[in-house]
Amino acid sequence: MSWIPMVAGMGASALGSQQAAASTIEGAETQAGIEALNRQYQRKLFDEQVAAQQPYMEAGYAAQPYLEEYRTEGGRDLSQNALFQNQDRLGREGLAVSGHNLPATQNYFSRLQNATGQDPAYQRLLDLQRIGLGSAEQAGTYAQQQGNALAQSYGTAANALMRGEGSAAAQRGSMYRDVAGQVGSIPAYLDYTRRTR
Amino acid sequence: MGDFGGGLGFLDPTAAFQTDLGVVGGLVDPMGVTTGSGMAGGAFGETGMALADPLDLFGNQAAALSSKTGNIARQSAADAITAQEEMRRIIQEQLAPYQQGAAAALPDLQAMATEGAVDLPTSPQYEFERDEGLRNVNRGLSAQGLVGSTAGGQRASRFLNALGQEESGRQYGYSLDPVKTGLGAVSSLGSTNALAGQNIGSMYNALGSNLNTSLYNYGQQRQSSLQGAGNALQGLGSYLEYTG
Numbered sequence: 001m002s003w004i005p006m007v008a009g010m011g012a013s014a015l016g017s018q019q020a021a022a023s024t025i026e027g028a029e030t031q032a033g034i035e036a037l038n039r040q041y042q043r044k045l046f047d048e049q050v051a052a053q054q055p056y057m058e059a060g061y062a063a064q065p066y067l068e069e070y071r072t073e074g075g076r077d078l079s080q081n082a083l084f085q086n087q088d089r090l091g092r093e094g095l096a097v098s099g100h101n102l103p104a105t106q107n108y109f110s111r112l113q114n115a116t117g118q119d120p121a122y123q124r125l126l127d128l129q130r131i132g133l134g135s136a137e138q139a140g141t142y143a144q145q146q147g148n149a150l151a152q153s154y155g156t157a158a159n160a161l162m163r164g165e166g167s168a169a170a171q172r173g174s175m176y177r178d179v180a181g182q183v184g185s186i187p188a189y190l191d192y193t194r195r196t197r
Numbered sequence: 198m199g200d201f202g203g204g205l206g207f208l209d210p211t212a213a214f215q216t217d218l219g220v221v222g223g224l225v226d227p228m229g230v231t232t233g234s235g236m237a238g239g240a241f242g243e244t245g246m247a248l249a250d251p252l253d254l255f256g257n258q259a260a261a262l263s264s265k266t267g268n269i270a271r272q273s274a275a276d277a278i279t280a281q282e283e284m285r286r287i288i289q290e291q292l293a294p295y296q297q298g299a300a301a302a303l304p305d306l307q308a309m310a311t312e313g314a315v316d317l318p319t320s321p322q323y324e325f326e327r328d329e330g331l332r333n334v335n336r337g338l339s340a341q342g343l344v345g346s347t348a349g350g351q352r353a354s355r356f357l358n359a360l361g362q363e364e365s366g367r368q369y370g371y372s373l374d375p376v377k378t379g380l381g382a383v384s385s386l387g388s389t390n391a392l393a394g395q396n397i398g399s400m401y402n403a404l405g406s407n408l409n410t411s412l413y414n415y416g417q418q419r420q421s422s423l424q425g426a427g428n429a430l431q432g433l434g435s436y437l438e439y440t441g
Contacts, residue, residue, distance in 0.1 A: 006434030009427040016423030023416025027409035034405035038398055045390045052383045055300065056376075059307050066311050082308040082315040083369060087361035090319065090327075094357040095350070098331040105350030112358050120362060124310040124369060134380060142387045149398050156402060160409060167413075171420075182431075193438045 003186070010182045017175030021168035028164020035157035039150055046146045053139045060132010063125045070125075075118045083124075084117055259418035266411045274404035278397055285393045292382040299379020306372040323364040330356055 069076040078084040091109055095101055305315045334353050335344065343349040 002434045002437035004434070005430040005437065009430030009432075009434060012423045012427035012430060016420035016427065019423065020416035020420035023412050023419065027412030027416075030412060031405035031409040034401055034408065038401035038405075041397060041401070042394050045394045049383075049387050049390050052296065052386060055303055056380055056383070059303055059376075062307055062311055080312040081310075082305070082313050082317070083365040085314070086317045086368070087358075087365050090323070090364065091354070091357040091361050094327055094331060094360075095353060098335060098353055099345065100350040100353040102345075102347065102350050104347050105354060108347075108351050109354040109358065112354055113361070116358060116362065120365070121310075127373060128307065128310045131376060131380060135383070138380075138384050138387055142391060145391045146394065149394055153398065153401075156405070160405065164409075189435075190438065193435075 006186065010179055013182075014175050014179050017171050017178070021171040021175075024164050024168045024171060028160045031160040031164075032157040035153045035160075038153050042146055042149045042153070046143065049142050050139055053135045056135035057132050057139070060129050060135065063128040063132070067122075067125050067129065070118075070122055076121070078114060078117050078121055081121060084113070084121070087117070088113060259415050259422065262418070263411050263415035266414075267408055270404055270407035270411065274400050277400045281393055281396050281400070285389060288389045289386065292386050295375075295382035296379050296386075298375040299382070302372040302375040303379075306369070306376050309369050309372065317368050320364060320367055322367070323360065326363075327357070327360055330360060 066076055088110075091113065092106065095105060095109060304313075307313070308315045331353065334356050338344045338346075338349040338352065343352075
């Protein structure tokens with residue numbers, strides 16, 4: 001019956017190696033899980049930043065079709081532009097108040113305003129475009145930084161899992177070698193003790 | 198928010214690590230990592246530690262130590278992250294007024310550059326210069342006998358057009374400047390967020406590494422305890438064999 005505790009002892013040793021391997025894996029998976037939380041947080045920051053930049057970028061996009069009109073038509077219809085409308089109103093009020101309200105004068109004023117208003121209107125579109133582009137550049141810089149953080153996190157998680165698997169495999173291997181060695185020594189031990197008894 | 202070990206929900210916004218192993222958890226998860234209790238003894242709690250981990254009899258106190266070190270790591274990370282987030286929130290609040298100013302001005306700016314209707318107040322400067330300027334124009338026209346003529350109207354038109362463009366530039370600037378300031382504030386916010394992200398990323402890295410090490414050490418200690426038990430049993434077997 002002496003073999004019972006001997007076998008139990010071998011079992012206990014093997015169980016110890018197995019539990020060590022399991023803890024190693026669990027540790028690696030825990031670290032990988034923490035890195036997943038890290039990446040979620042980094043993504044949250046990025047989404048917040050893009051949301052803050054978005055209105056400026058959209059303003060820049062809004063300027064594009066009007067700038068295109070300058071390129072293809074040499075100018076644009078200013079009649080729907082807020083500043084042009086206001087300027088037109090102020091000018092006509094001034095002409096009326098000062099007694100210069102002839103139809104010919106009104107017509108001249110319209111042509112004058114439209115002709116001299118094109119360049120300032122073009123510059124304002126460029127301002128809007130630069131605001132949008134500046135915002136996009138800021139978002140791009142931030143994206144690069146966050147991308148770096150994400151890449152590092154993925155790498156850390158992968159390293160942890162790979163090292164964990166490797167360590168666990170080594171621990172299991174050690175367990176199997178240990179058990180095999182102990183089992184292999186039993187016959188010789190039993191023979192020795194019986195001969196010497 | 199999840200409950201990733203020890204109730205530190207901040208660390209686990211998606212509850213990815215919350216499981217429901219119940220009573221069984223105490224036996225298979227003496228550290229309470231996967232049961233989410235974060236305590237030695239898992240679901241059994243501190244008082245049931247002996248049931249969960251009889252190998253503590255060998256003196257390693259592996260489960261208690263692992264639980265303690267794990268909780269220290271988690272609490273430290275949670276405190277650090279909370280502090281960093283608080284600082285980030287303060288900076289956001291300080292920059293918010295500039296962003297709000299820009300948000301109010303941006304639609305008007307867009308309408309003034311592209312299309313749309315905006316209620317634009319007239320400046321005192323425009324009104325003064327208009328009144329004085331038109332008086333001077335009319336005085337000149339009167340001296341030349343051109344009052345009420347087309348030429349006189351054209352001269353007044355050129356004056357009013359130039360003055361109107363000055364006023365338009367002024368009105369445009371009143372919206373452009375807060376938008377530029379707001380864009381600068383957003384850029385500052387980006388710098389703050391980038392640094393906070395780096396700092397908190399480091400905290401997560403350290404926490405993951407510490408918990409990994411804690412679990413590895415726990416496994417080594419369990420192995421050591423079981424090895425001790427194994428040696429004792431083998432010794433007993435040898436004795437029984439020898440004594441017959």
